[in-house]
Amino acid sequence: MAGEDVGRFTFDPAPVQRTHFEKERLRVKAVKHKPGHVTLLDIARACGFSVSTVSIVLSEAPLSRNVAVKTRERIRAKARQLGYHPDAYARSLRRRRSQTIAVLAYDLSDPFCFPILRGIQSGLHPAQFRPLLMDAETERKLFDSYLKMILELRAEGLIVIASWVFEETNLLADMEKNHVPIVIVGRDLTPSKISSVLVDNEAGGALAMRHLCALGHRKIAVIRGPAELFDSAPRWAGVQRAGAEAGIRIDPRLVFQLPGMVDPASGFEGGRDFARQILASGRACTAVLAFDDLTALGVVRGLNEAGLRVPEDCSVLGFDDVLPAAMATPGITTIRQPLAEMGSLAAQWVLEAIEARESGRQKAPQLYKARPELVVRMSSGPPP
Amino acid sequence: MAGEDVGRFTFDPAPVQRTHFEKERLRVKAVKHKPGHVTLLDIARACGFSVSTVSIVLSEAPLSRNVAVKTRERIRAKARQLGYHPDAYARSLRRRRSQTIAVLAYDLSDPFCFPILRGIQSGLHPAQFRPLLMDAETERKLFDSYLKMILELRAEGLIVIASWVFEETNLLADMEKNHVPIVIVGRDLTPSKISSVLVDNEAGGALAMRHLCALGHRKIAVIRGPAELFDSAPRWAGVQRAGAEAGIRIDPRLVFQLPGMVDPASGFEGGRDFARQILASGRACTAVLAFDDLTALGVVRGLNEAGLRVPEDCSVLGFDDVLPAAMATPGITTIRQPLAEMGSLAAQWVLEAIEARESGRQKAPQLYKARPELVVRMSSGPPP
DNA sequence: ATGTTTTATTCAAACGTTTGAAACCTTGAC
DNA sequence: GTCAAGGTTTCAAACGTTTGAATAAAACAT
Numbered sequence A, B: 001m002a003g004e005d006v007g008r009f010t011f012d013p014a015p016v017q018r019t020h021f022e023k024e025r026l027r028v029k030a031v032k033h034k035p036g037h038v039t040l041l042d043i044a045r046a047c048g049f050s051v052s053t054v055s056i057v058l059s060e061a062p063l064s065r066n067v068a069v070k071t072r073e074r075i076r077a078k079a080r081q082l083g084y085h086p087d088a089y090a091r092s093l094r095r096r097r098s099q100t101i102a103v104l105a106y107d108l109s110d111p112f113c114f115p116i117l118r119g120i121q122s123g124l125h126p127a128q129f130r131p132l133l134m135d136a137e138t139e140r141k142l143f144d145s146y147l148k149m150i151l152e153l154r155a156e157g158l159i160v161i162a163s164w165v166f167e168e169t170n171l172l173a174d175m176e177k178n179h180v181p182i183v184i185v186g187r188d189l190t191p192s193k194i195s196s197v198l199v200d201n202e203a204g205g206a207l208a209m210r211h212l213c214a215l216g217h218r219k220i221a222v223i224r225g226p227a228e229l230f231d232s233a234p235r236w237a238g239v240q241r242a243g244a245e246a247g248i249r250i251d252p253r254l255v256f257q258l259p260g261m262v263d264p265a266s267g268f269e270g271g272r273d274f275a276r277q278i279l280a281s282g283r284a285c286t287a288v289l290a291f292d293d294l295t296a297l298g299v300v301r302g303l304n305e306a307g308l309r310v311p312e313d314c315s316v317l318g319f320d321d322v323l324p325a326a327m328a329t330p331g332i333t334t335i336r337q338p339l340a341e342m343g344s345l346a347a348q349w350v351l352e353a354i355e356a357r358e359s360g361r362q363k364a365p366q367l368y369k370a371r372p373e374l375v376v377r378m379s380s381g382p383p384p
Numbered sequence C: 001a002t003g004t005t006t007t008a009t010t011c012a013a014a015c016g017t018t019t020g021a022a023a024c025c026t027t028g029a030c
Numbered sequence D: 001g002t003c004a005a006g007g008t009t010t011c012a013a014a015c016g017t018t019t020g021a022a023t024a025a026a027a028c029a030t
Helices: A002-009 A020-030 A040-047 A051-058 A062-066 A069-082 A088-095 A113-124 A140-152 A169-177 A201-214 A232-245 A266-281 A293-305 A323-327 A339-358 B002-009 B020-030 B040-047 B051-058 B062-066 B069-082 B088-095 B113-124 B140-152 B169-177 B201-214 B232-245 B266-281 B293-305 B323-327 B339-358
Strands: A100-105 A130-135 A157-161 A182-185 A195-199 A220-224 A255-257 A287-289 A315-317 A334-336 A367-370 A373-375 B100-105 B130-135 B157-161 B182-185 B195-199 B220-224 B255-257 B287-289 B315-317 B334-336 B367-370 B373-375
Touching: A040 A051, A040 A069, A051 A062, A051 A069, A088 B088, A100 A113, A100 A140, A100 A339, A113 A130, A113 A157, A113 A339, A130 A140, A130 B130, A140 A169, A157 A339, A182 A339, A195 A201, A195 A339, A201 A232, A201 A287, A201 A315, A201 A334, A201 A373, A220 A232, A220 A266, A255 A266, A266 A293, A293 A315, A293 A323, A293 B323, A323 B293, A323 B323, A339 A367, B040 B051, B040 B069, B051 B062, B051 B069, B100 B113, B100 B140, B100 B339, B113 B130, B113 B157, B113 B339, B130 B140, B140 B169, B157 B339, B182 B339, B195 B201, B195 B339, B201 B232, B201 B287, B201 B315, B201 B334, B201 B373, B220 B232, B220 B266, B255 B266, B266 B293, B293 B315, B293 B323, B339 B367
Parallel strands: A100 A130, A100 A157, A157 A182, A182 A195, A195 A367, A220 A255, A220 A287, A287 A315, B100 B130, B100 B157, B157 B182, B182 B195, B195 B367, B220 B255, B220 B287, B287 B315
Antiparallel strands: A334 A373, B334 B373
């Protein structure tokens, strides 16, 4: 009995642990001038409150309603004066939230990516999420290393901009395993249960073809996209369908195929080569339906080099409506993808998926095919 | 004397703290299925070692040499199997390093930014730093909020791509206060003690002017950049110098000034307007020296709309060598900025500054003016 | 046997935040 | 003079990782 009491009243009962306060005091002495950033503790010391109070005030936690107004002001002032910025790492660690959504583009240098990016950003800004931008530079290795990084940075969602280069292999496994919601822009991956936003390529192809037919063209050359590229097939299908509807048989000898691209700008050279080839072959055509805008620009260049003018001698159509197409002279008639809208829809979907996961629900993968739009500029006209 | 000993031998000396082991055991029972990511503890439990050992092995710390090979393998296998990825937040918090360099662009949609970005990325990749890409979208508010974010995310360095929009006001204060090294690309801020990488605008302007003079042009119109833009003045100075050297007086009535830009693409409209104005005024010129490529493209468009051809009736020069200038037909003769090299130099400088700071030294701000290069394409030729 | 080194593993204290629970004042009521 | 209520502030335990110091076990020499 006495033994128990002694235990409680001993003068020096095995000093197992220092109190928090003691630890803080020690630190005050130990650290002379911190090389790093200013912390809550610095502020707490500077104005005589505990770290807790300071935290509560500065993070505007619900509890801060209970803190005296005078105290609040004193703390805020000190924080401002010392240039305090909360440590995102400590905060995210503790809160178990990164407030981060990764945006992984297969190649930012593709003018196609920008408007999408803008859409994503505009969709993300209102929510309290910061975009984590990454550019895979069309390199598989980089792409994978970024995916690893995304997992390590505990991104709460992922938006992939990928018209190609994107093989779902490991990605799916590891992301899925960690319950990171994914949305992909520019490709249909709903078969793999990933929400997808893309343009209706089939409709776009048809739109382009109908435009040329309406202008009176009959001999139309078509440059199909590279085989690896997901967009190529449906676009071609749409072109064929519209041709059939207009009663036009597309001469197979006027159908070309872009080689596999190594970088997005290579479409330009492809288009230029095509123009040279068709002129050399002597086969006549009054219009060229190019796979995308950069290819169309290449075609214009190739035709010009041979002394042919666009659109007087030959019409040229592009696809995507990227910046260079609008700024060239003649401006390229093209099929516009509503890229910004697509981006912001992707952002919205990711946010919804995160919210759903939060409340225990599961969001079924969705698919949205944006309606393309014909933009008539100067590169198309009636046949000569 | 007895009292002290009693303290040590008491049966139940106020159980002040649970041991680490106990804590872990408790957690094992408490948490059934973790909703979040798999942690070191999960792996430790799964293969019967302590968290320390697992950490040492997986992070390949120096101590891991002492860990039995068998153990190492077992741990690695388990980590792979469970899909473990170290938590960047916990790691950075503990290591007090974010391994992150922020790259803040004033407007990613400007084709001018990309090549720089690529340069930066290529300079950063070999080092163990991840770029933290941010796009201010030409909005002051966003710019500031990103700067705040950069501080919170404890970026170890900052590269700013800013030909404009960048006012150094608060930035300097807060970044400097936290010892974050800064390099700016596209503007000389060495007066504010910030290392700067930019093109030698004066030399570029002169280069362009000399090209036109050499072709035999005498009546040369010049479109000066917007006043807010830092590049405008030195470029104009170079043009004047080269003109004087060639004995050419530039007719003040042929000198125009772009209005302040709201977005990077607005140069196009500026150039187009200019062409309309000069044609309407009836003043003759045989060449136009435009402030940048986008402006040059606008001029080409404007001239074409009036029935004038480039370069037969009038030569047009650009500046920067961005993608659309190369892809237009005719290709725009321009002054190339070695953007990629500039970007990678900026990256190198930041890395050096970080290293310097690490070893207590201080790196003096540097200035590099890249040598511009004339790229002759098809938009320039002898006067008619 | 006893000490010394080597090898393999773990302890416990950080890093900077957040937050449920506890403690500390006042003040007012019985 | 005790109790309760309320407002204000602090405690202490997390979050997941790293790491200097400590321990345990084995190997080796004395």
